[in-house]
Amino acid sequence: MSASDAVEFTGHCLCGRVRFRGTYDATHDLKACHCSQCRRWSGHVWAAILPTSLQIEGEPLWYRASDFARRGFCGTCGSSLFWQRDGSEVIDVAAGAIDAPTGLQLQGHIFTADKGDYYAIADGLPQDPGEN
Template identity: 50%
Template sequence: MAKAGGGEGACLCGAVRYRVRGALSAPVACHCSQCARTSGHHAVMASCADADLDIMAGDPLRWYASSPSVKRGFCAQCGGNLFWKDAGSDVIYVTAGTLDRPTGLKLSAHIFAGSRADYYDIDDELPRSDAW
């Protein structure tokens, strides 16, 4: 389920605040080890067009290259995990937990499900894959 109106969100301390003007995709839960290390668990992200993301307040926004083509946006003040971006794409992923509520979104799938940590199970009937 996509959210037509986008939404607004922020990091934990509020120093980085953003607005999504366009539609957000239905979020996916990523169980890869990189998402686990940046979020402390699996990460749930919804995508939008890169051009539809406005950073309204973002002085402490920093980008970390987690692989040759991927960068992750986070708040240097509170450490909040905010964005995931593939350099060759015009799409950016927003961590769903940073969106102001209500989001109007529903989880749609699990990716890298075979990489999930051993302390939890995936207990729903949503589609799963071991890749992107």
């Protein structure tokens, strides 16, 4: 990543008790996850950035979501904020919690074979069916 590809961002939960700032690589592909776990966690679909640096202010609560990852949220307002794979130092950050203007653009969809039956994906972006 070159210095010109580094994008600074800030964001917070709905009530503002958990705030964060950092950088991400502008060449990162933002994709929406349609798996059943992400849909339940977010209320629809989950899209997150992979930051290259992250500082969190406040204390998110963490939920052990599976045998390989945990999810972070605000204990006051319940905002879904973070996802972290076990053994990784990277904490994915919810794109919807990042302050505007984000400069982000959705590039595709993952786990579409597991998407909800109440909507269609009709934006013409690439779709990866993933694993069920």
